[in-house]
Amino acid sequence: MTTTGPAPDPITADDLPIRIPLIPGETTLSYLSRTAAANGLDLPALLGALDGLDLPAGTLDPQREEVLLPAEALDRLAALVDRDPDQLTRALPSTHPDRVAAVQAPRIEPWPDELAAAPLPACPLCMEPGAWLAATGHRWRPCPCGRRWLAGDDGGYLVDTGPVPELGRALQRHRQLVHRLGPVGDALLADAHQVMLWWWVSLPRRRGPGREDRQAVADVWHAREDALGMTRHRRRAAPVVVYPEAVTLAELMWTWEERRRKRGASAAAWVENVVAELVPAGTLTRQERAPLDYWLEQHRPEPAGKPTGRTAADRRWNRLPPLHRRPTEPGPFRAPSCLMWVYGLPLTSTTAVCPRCDGRAPSCRWVPYPECTGLPRK
Numbered sequence: 001m002t003t004t005g006p007a008p009d010p011i012t013a014d015d016l017p018i019r020i021p022l023i024p025g026e027t028t029l030s031y032l033s034r035t036a037a038a039n040g041l042d043l044p045a046l047l048g049a050l051d052g053l054d055l056p057a058g059t060l061d062p063q064r065e066e067v068l069l070p071a072e073a074l075d076r077l078a079a080l081v082d083r084d085p086d087q088l089t090r091a092l093p094s095t096h097p098d099r100v101a102a103v104q105a106p107r108i109e110p111w112p113d114e115l116a117a118a119p120l121p122a123c124p125l126c127m128e129p130g131a132w133l134a135a136t137g138h139r140w141r142p143c144p145c146g147r148r149w150l151a152g153d154d155g156g157y158l159v160d161t162g163p164v165p166e167l168g169r170a171l172q173r174h175r176q177l178v179h180r181l182g183p184v185g186d187a188l189l190a191d192a193h194q195v196m197l198w199w200w201v202s203l204p205r206r207r208g209p210g211r212e213d214r215q216a217v218a219d220v221w222h223a224r225e226d227a228l229g230m231t232r233h234r235r236r237a238a239p240v241v242v243y244p245e246a247v248t249l250a251e252l253m254w255t256w257e258e259r260r261r262k263r264g265a266s267a268a269a270w271v272e273n274v275v276a277e278l279v280p281a282g283t284l285t286r287q288e289r290a291p292l293d294y295w296l297e298q299h300r301p302e303p304a305g306k307p308t309g310r311t312a313a314d315r316r317w318n319r320l321p322p323l324h325r326r327p328t329e330p331g332p333f334r335a336p337s338c339l340m341w342v343y344g345l346p347l348t349s350t351t352a353v354c355p356r357c358d359g360r361a362p363s364c365r366w367v368p369y370p371e372c373t374g375l376p377r378k
Contacts, residue, residue, distance in 0.1 A: 025134055
Protein backbone atom coordinates (compact mmCIF):
# COMPACT_ATOMS: atom_id res chain seq x y z
CA MET A 1 0.00 0.00 0.00
CA THR A 2 1.35 3.41 -0.98
CA THR A 3 0.76 6.55 0.94
CA THR A 4 0.54 10.02 -0.48
CA GLY A 5 1.80 12.99 1.43
CA PRO A 6 -0.29 16.11 1.89
CA ALA A 7 -0.57 18.35 -1.13
CA PRO A 8 1.63 21.43 -0.94
CA ASP A 9 -0.05 24.64 0.02
CA PRO A 10 -0.99 26.77 -3.00
CA ILE A 11 1.39 29.59 -3.80
CA THR A 12 0.29 33.03 -2.68
CA ALA A 13 1.68 36.51 -3.07
CA ASP A 14 3.56 35.99 0.21
CA ASP A 15 5.66 33.34 -1.53
CA LEU A 16 6.80 35.91 -4.11
CA PRO A 17 8.46 38.65 -2.03
CA ILE A 18 10.84 39.62 -4.85
CA ARG A 19 9.07 41.56 -7.59
CA ILE A 20 11.22 41.40 -10.72
CA PRO A 21 11.24 44.29 -13.19
CA LEU A 22 9.11 44.01 -16.29
CA ILE A 23 10.90 43.81 -19.64
CA PRO A 24 8.83 45.31 -22.48
CA GLY A 25 8.15 42.71 -25.13
CA GLU A 26 8.99 39.71 -22.94
CA THR A 27 7.13 36.44 -23.36
CA THR A 28 4.80 35.50 -20.51
CA LEU A 29 6.53 32.19 -19.83
CA SER A 30 9.89 33.97 -19.68
CA TYR A 31 8.49 36.45 -17.15
CA LEU A 32 7.08 33.62 -15.03
CA SER A 33 10.36 31.71 -15.25
CA ARG A 34 12.32 34.73 -14.03
CA THR A 35 9.80 35.32 -11.24
CA ALA A 36 10.03 31.72 -10.06
CA ALA A 37 13.85 31.71 -10.14
CA ALA A 38 14.11 35.01 -8.24
CA ASN A 39 11.90 33.67 -5.46
CA GLY A 40 13.43 30.20 -5.23
CA LEU A 41 10.42 28.37 -6.67
CA ASP A 42 10.05 25.75 -9.33
CA LEU A 43 8.41 27.09 -12.49
CA PRO A 44 5.73 24.32 -12.50
CA ALA A 45 4.75 25.27 -8.93
CA LEU A 46 4.19 28.87 -9.96
CA LEU A 47 2.29 27.83 -13.08
CA GLY A 48 0.14 25.57 -10.95
CA ALA A 49 -1.08 28.62 -9.07
CA LEU A 50 -2.82 29.77 -12.26
CA ASP A 51 -6.05 27.83 -11.86
CA GLY A 52 -6.91 25.39 -14.63
CA LEU A 53 -3.49 25.17 -16.29
CA ASP A 54 -2.57 21.63 -17.35
CA LEU A 55 1.19 21.23 -17.31
CA PRO A 56 2.75 19.01 -19.98
CA ALA A 57 5.24 16.30 -19.09
CA GLY A 58 8.88 17.33 -19.19
CA THR A 59 10.56 20.63 -18.61
CA LEU A 60 9.22 23.93 -19.87
CA ASP A 61 11.43 26.39 -21.72
CA PRO A 62 10.49 29.95 -22.78
CA GLN A 63 12.66 29.39 -25.84
CA ARG A 64 10.27 26.68 -27.00
CA GLU A 65 6.88 27.44 -25.43
CA GLU A 66 4.53 30.21 -24.37
CA VAL A 67 1.74 30.30 -21.79
CA LEU A 68 -1.58 31.84 -22.86
CA LEU A 69 -3.94 33.17 -20.22
CA PRO A 70 -7.61 34.18 -20.18
CA ALA A 71 -8.69 37.30 -18.29
CA GLU A 72 -9.31 35.47 -14.99
CA ALA A 73 -5.87 33.86 -14.97
CA LEU A 74 -4.23 37.16 -15.89
CA ASP A 75 -5.92 38.81 -12.91
CA ARG A 76 -4.73 35.92 -10.73
CA LEU A 77 -1.16 36.37 -11.98
CA ALA A 78 -1.30 40.14 -11.40
CA ALA A 79 -2.37 39.55 -7.80
CA LEU A 80 0.41 37.02 -7.23
CA VAL A 81 3.17 39.29 -8.53
CA ASP A 82 1.67 42.46 -7.01
CA ARG A 83 1.18 44.19 -10.34
CA ASP A 84 -1.72 45.97 -11.92
CA PRO A 85 -3.08 43.87 -14.83
CA ASP A 86 -2.57 46.85 -17.15
CA GLN A 87 1.15 46.81 -16.35
CA LEU A 88 1.39 43.20 -17.49
CA THR A 89 -0.71 43.92 -20.57
CA ARG A 90 1.59 46.75 -21.65
CA ALA A 91 4.78 44.73 -21.14
CA LEU A 92 3.90 41.17 -22.18
CA PRO A 93 2.62 40.83 -25.77
CA SER A 94 0.83 37.54 -25.07
CA THR A 95 -1.35 39.29 -22.48
CA HIS A 96 -2.57 42.04 -24.81
CA PRO A 97 -6.38 42.28 -24.73
CA ASP A 98 -6.87 40.79 -28.20
CA ARG A 99 -4.79 37.74 -27.28
CA VAL A 100 -6.47 37.32 -23.88
CA ALA A 101 -9.95 37.55 -25.36
CA ALA A 102 -9.22 34.58 -27.63
CA VAL A 103 -8.15 32.26 -24.77
CA GLN A 104 -10.82 30.21 -22.98
CA ALA A 105 -8.56 28.47 -20.44
CA PRO A 106 -4.87 28.71 -19.49
CA ARG A 107 -2.69 26.62 -21.75
CA ILE A 108 0.88 26.00 -22.84
CA GLU A 109 1.60 26.21 -26.56
CA PRO A 110 4.83 25.60 -28.51
CA TRP A 111 6.07 28.46 -30.64
CA PRO A 112 5.13 27.89 -34.30
CA ASP A 113 7.83 26.29 -36.40
CA GLU A 114 8.12 29.13 -38.90
CA LEU A 115 10.33 32.13 -39.52
CA ALA A 116 9.66 35.24 -37.42
CA ALA A 117 7.71 33.23 -34.82
CA ALA A 118 10.45 32.04 -32.47
CA PRO A 119 11.31 34.35 -29.55
CA LEU A 120 14.47 36.43 -29.46
CA PRO A 121 17.03 36.14 -26.63
CA ALA A 122 17.06 39.32 -24.55
CA CYS A 123 20.22 41.37 -24.28
CA PRO A 124 22.06 40.28 -21.10
CA LEU A 125 23.66 43.72 -20.73
CA CYS A 126 20.58 45.93 -20.41
CA MET A 127 17.81 43.38 -19.77
CA GLU A 128 18.50 40.05 -18.08
CA PRO A 129 20.35 36.88 -19.08
CA GLY A 130 17.97 34.08 -19.93
CA ALA A 131 14.97 36.29 -20.74
CA TRP A 132 13.18 35.89 -24.07
CA LEU A 133 11.32 38.50 -26.12
CA ALA A 134 8.32 37.87 -28.35
CA ALA A 135 9.31 38.18 -31.99
CA THR A 136 5.95 39.74 -33.04
CA GLY A 137 6.68 38.85 -36.65
CA HIS A 138 10.28 40.06 -36.73
CA ARG A 139 13.27 37.75 -36.94
CA TRP A 140 15.92 40.13 -35.60
CA ARG A 141 16.58 43.62 -34.36
CA PRO A 142 19.27 45.66 -32.62
CA CYS A 143 18.97 46.01 -28.87
CA PRO A 144 18.18 49.60 -27.80
CA CYS A 145 21.50 49.71 -25.93
CA GLY A 146 23.28 49.24 -29.27
CA ARG A 147 25.67 46.57 -27.98
CA ARG A 148 23.88 43.42 -29.10
CA TRP A 149 21.75 42.19 -31.99
CA LEU A 150 18.94 39.80 -31.11
CA ALA A 151 17.93 37.04 -33.52
CA GLY A 152 15.33 34.29 -33.23
CA ASP A 153 16.58 32.05 -36.05
CA ASP A 154 18.39 28.77 -35.36
CA GLY A 155 17.16 28.53 -31.77
CA GLY A 156 17.98 32.15 -30.97
CA TYR A 157 21.36 33.87 -30.83
CA LEU A 158 23.00 37.16 -29.87
CA VAL A 159 25.67 39.07 -31.78
CA ASP A 160 28.12 41.25 -29.85
CA THR A 161 28.38 44.38 -32.00
CA GLY A 162 31.21 45.93 -29.96
CA PRO A 163 33.97 44.99 -32.43
CA VAL A 164 32.21 46.90 -35.22
CA PRO A 165 31.44 50.44 -33.94
CA GLU A 166 29.71 51.47 -37.19
CA LEU A 167 26.82 49.19 -36.21
CA GLY A 168 26.11 51.38 -33.18
CA ARG A 169 26.40 54.49 -35.33
CA ALA A 170 23.96 52.94 -37.82
CA LEU A 171 21.43 52.43 -35.02
CA GLN A 172 21.77 56.10 -34.09
CA ARG A 173 21.17 57.12 -37.72
CA HIS A 174 18.17 54.75 -37.85
CA ARG A 175 16.70 56.45 -34.79
CA GLN A 176 17.31 59.89 -36.28
CA LEU A 177 15.55 58.83 -39.47
CA VAL A 178 12.53 57.62 -37.50
CA HIS A 179 12.56 60.76 -35.35
CA ARG A 180 12.59 62.94 -38.46
CA LEU A 181 10.12 61.00 -40.62
CA GLY A 182 8.02 59.00 -38.16
CA PRO A 183 7.16 55.38 -39.01
CA VAL A 184 7.96 56.05 -42.69
CA GLY A 185 11.63 56.08 -41.71
CA ASP A 186 11.40 52.59 -40.20
CA ALA A 187 9.38 51.29 -43.17
CA LEU A 188 12.01 52.51 -45.61
CA LEU A 189 14.70 50.93 -43.44
CA ALA A 190 12.84 47.62 -43.62
CA ASP A 191 12.76 47.91 -47.42
CA ALA A 192 16.45 48.83 -47.56
CA HIS A 193 17.40 45.93 -45.31
CA GLN A 194 15.61 43.52 -47.64
CA VAL A 195 17.58 44.94 -50.58
CA MET A 196 20.85 44.58 -48.68
CA LEU A 197 20.11 40.96 -47.81
CA TRP A 198 19.43 40.29 -51.50
CA TRP A 199 22.79 41.87 -52.28
CA TRP A 200 24.51 39.85 -49.56
CA VAL A 201 23.34 36.74 -51.41
CA SER A 202 23.99 38.10 -54.91
CA LEU A 203 27.10 40.28 -54.82
CA PRO A 204 30.30 38.33 -55.52
CA ARG A 205 33.09 38.43 -52.99
CA ARG A 206 35.26 40.86 -54.92
CA ARG A 207 38.82 41.04 -53.68
CA GLY A 208 41.05 44.07 -53.84
CA PRO A 209 40.17 47.77 -53.86
CA GLY A 210 37.22 49.15 -55.76
CA ARG A 211 36.98 52.33 -57.76
CA GLU A 212 38.86 55.27 -56.22
CA ASP A 213 40.63 52.87 -53.82
CA ARG A 214 37.42 52.15 -51.94
CA GLN A 215 36.56 48.62 -50.88
CA ALA A 216 33.77 46.71 -52.57
CA VAL A 217 30.71 46.54 -50.33
CA ALA A 218 30.80 42.74 -50.26
CA ASP A 219 34.36 42.85 -48.94
CA VAL A 220 33.31 45.32 -46.25
CA TRP A 221 30.64 42.88 -45.11
CA HIS A 222 33.13 40.01 -45.16
CA ALA A 223 35.51 41.99 -42.94
CA ARG A 224 32.72 42.78 -40.49
CA GLU A 225 31.77 39.10 -40.28
CA ASP A 226 35.35 38.29 -39.35
CA ALA A 227 35.52 41.11 -36.79
CA LEU A 228 32.30 39.89 -35.15
CA GLY A 229 33.74 36.37 -34.82
CA MET A 230 31.08 35.02 -37.19
CA THR A 231 33.45 33.49 -39.74
CA ARG A 232 31.78 30.10 -39.34
CA HIS A 233 28.27 31.59 -39.25
CA ARG A 234 28.25 34.16 -42.02
CA ARG A 235 24.60 33.50 -42.87
CA ARG A 236 23.64 34.38 -39.29
CA ALA A 237 25.77 37.52 -39.38
CA ALA A 238 24.33 38.83 -42.65
CA PRO A 239 21.33 40.75 -41.17
CA VAL A 240 23.79 42.52 -38.85
CA VAL A 241 26.68 43.31 -41.17
CA VAL A 242 24.51 44.88 -43.89
CA TYR A 243 22.84 47.26 -41.41
CA PRO A 244 24.97 50.41 -42.01
CA GLU A 245 24.45 50.19 -45.78
CA ALA A 246 20.73 49.56 -45.20
CA VAL A 247 20.52 52.84 -43.29
CA THR A 248 22.31 54.65 -46.11
CA LEU A 249 19.94 53.14 -48.67
CA ALA A 250 16.91 54.06 -46.53
CA GLU A 251 18.10 57.68 -46.54
CA LEU A 252 18.45 57.51 -50.34
CA MET A 253 14.99 55.95 -50.58
CA TRP A 254 13.59 58.97 -48.75
CA THR A 255 15.17 61.27 -51.36
CA TRP A 256 13.27 59.29 -54.00
CA GLU A 257 10.05 59.51 -51.97
CA GLU A 258 10.39 63.28 -52.04
CA ARG A 259 11.32 63.34 -55.74
CA ARG A 260 8.88 60.85 -57.26
CA ARG A 261 5.94 63.25 -57.15
CA LYS A 262 7.80 66.01 -58.96
CA ARG A 263 7.79 66.56 -62.70
CA GLY A 264 10.67 64.82 -64.45
CA ALA A 265 11.53 62.39 -61.66
CA SER A 266 14.01 59.85 -63.08
CA ALA A 267 14.16 56.41 -61.50
CA ALA A 268 17.24 55.57 -63.59
CA ALA A 269 19.12 58.58 -62.23
CA TRP A 270 18.17 57.58 -58.69
CA VAL A 271 19.49 54.03 -59.22
CA GLU A 272 22.76 55.47 -60.57
CA ASN A 273 23.05 57.53 -57.41
CA VAL A 274 22.47 54.42 -55.27
CA VAL A 275 25.17 52.50 -57.16
CA ALA A 276 27.64 55.39 -56.85
CA GLU A 277 27.02 55.58 -53.10
CA LEU A 278 26.95 51.89 -52.22
CA VAL A 279 28.75 49.88 -54.91
CA PRO A 280 32.04 51.70 -55.58
CA ALA A 281 33.57 48.59 -57.16
CA GLY A 282 31.37 48.82 -60.24
CA THR A 283 27.90 48.56 -61.71
CA LEU A 284 25.14 46.13 -60.76
CA THR A 285 24.23 43.10 -62.80
CA ARG A 286 20.61 42.53 -63.74
CA GLN A 287 20.23 40.10 -60.81
CA GLU A 288 21.81 42.57 -58.39
CA ARG A 289 19.66 45.46 -59.61
CA ALA A 290 16.45 43.39 -59.39
CA PRO A 291 15.48 44.33 -55.79
CA LEU A 292 15.73 48.04 -56.60
CA ASP A 293 13.51 47.48 -59.64
CA TYR A 294 10.98 45.62 -57.47
CA TRP A 295 11.00 48.52 -55.02
CA LEU A 296 10.61 51.14 -57.73
CA GLU A 297 7.75 49.14 -59.24
CA GLN A 298 5.77 49.99 -56.12
CA HIS A 299 7.29 53.41 -55.35
CA ARG A 300 6.79 54.67 -58.91
CA PRO A 301 6.58 58.32 -60.02
CA GLU A 302 3.12 59.73 -59.36
CA PRO A 303 1.50 63.13 -59.76
CA ALA A 304 1.55 65.21 -56.63
CA GLY A 305 -1.72 65.14 -54.74
CA LYS A 306 -3.00 66.74 -51.59
CA PRO A 307 -1.77 64.56 -48.71
CA THR A 308 -4.26 63.35 -46.13
CA GLY A 309 -3.65 62.91 -42.42
CA ARG A 310 -3.84 64.84 -39.18
CA THR A 311 -0.09 65.13 -38.61
CA ALA A 312 2.94 65.46 -40.87
CA ALA A 313 3.92 61.87 -39.97
CA ASP A 314 0.44 60.66 -40.96
CA ARG A 315 0.60 62.52 -44.26
CA ARG A 316 4.02 61.06 -45.06
CA TRP A 317 2.77 57.58 -44.24
CA ASN A 318 -0.36 57.91 -46.37
CA ARG A 319 1.77 58.59 -49.43
CA LEU A 320 3.43 55.16 -49.20
CA PRO A 321 2.25 52.33 -51.49
CA PRO A 322 -0.54 50.02 -50.23
CA LEU A 323 1.75 47.13 -49.27
CA HIS A 324 3.24 49.11 -46.42
CA ARG A 325 1.59 48.29 -43.09
CA ARG A 326 1.99 50.76 -40.25
CA PRO A 327 3.86 49.29 -37.25
CA THR A 328 1.83 48.59 -34.14
CA GLU A 329 4.64 49.50 -31.74
CA PRO A 330 7.62 51.88 -31.81
CA GLY A 331 11.24 50.86 -32.15
CA PRO A 332 13.71 49.84 -34.86
CA PHE A 333 12.64 47.06 -37.23
CA ARG A 334 8.97 47.21 -36.22
CA ALA A 335 7.61 48.22 -39.63
CA PRO A 336 7.21 45.41 -42.19
CA SER A 337 8.71 45.75 -45.64
CA CYS A 338 6.79 45.94 -48.90
CA LEU A 339 9.44 43.59 -50.38
CA MET A 340 8.40 40.09 -49.39
CA TRP A 341 11.17 37.71 -50.30
CA VAL A 342 12.37 35.55 -47.40
CA TYR A 343 16.00 35.64 -46.39
CA GLY A 344 17.29 32.08 -46.13
CA LEU A 345 15.25 30.80 -49.08
CA PRO A 346 16.41 30.96 -52.70
CA LEU A 347 15.54 34.29 -54.28
CA THR A 348 13.42 32.48 -56.87
CA SER A 349 11.68 30.26 -54.31
CA THR A 350 7.93 30.22 -53.81
CA THR A 351 6.44 28.14 -51.02
CA ALA A 352 2.94 28.36 -52.51
CA VAL A 353 1.14 30.18 -55.31
CA CYS A 354 -1.46 32.84 -54.60
CA PRO A 355 -4.81 31.72 -56.07
CA ARG A 356 -5.91 35.30 -56.82
CA CYS A 357 -2.95 36.56 -58.86
CA ASP A 358 -1.07 33.33 -59.66
CA GLY A 359 2.00 34.77 -57.97
CA ARG A 360 2.25 37.77 -60.32
CA ALA A 361 1.28 40.59 -57.95
CA PRO A 362 4.09 42.46 -56.17
CA SER A 363 2.66 41.18 -52.90
CA CYS A 364 2.78 37.50 -53.84
CA ARG A 365 5.87 36.82 -55.96
CA TRP A 366 7.51 34.88 -53.13
CA VAL A 367 4.78 34.06 -50.61
CA PRO A 368 0.97 34.38 -50.92
CA TYR A 369 -0.19 37.53 -49.17
CA PRO A 370 -3.54 37.37 -47.34
CA GLU A 371 -4.48 40.83 -48.64
CA CYS A 372 -3.30 40.24 -52.22
CA THR A 373 -3.06 43.51 -54.11
CA GLY A 374 -3.92 41.96 -57.47
CA LEU A 375 -2.00 42.22 -60.70
CA PRO A 376 0.56 45.02 -61.04
CA ARG A 377 -0.45 48.22 -62.78
CA LYS A 378 0.51 48.73 -66.41
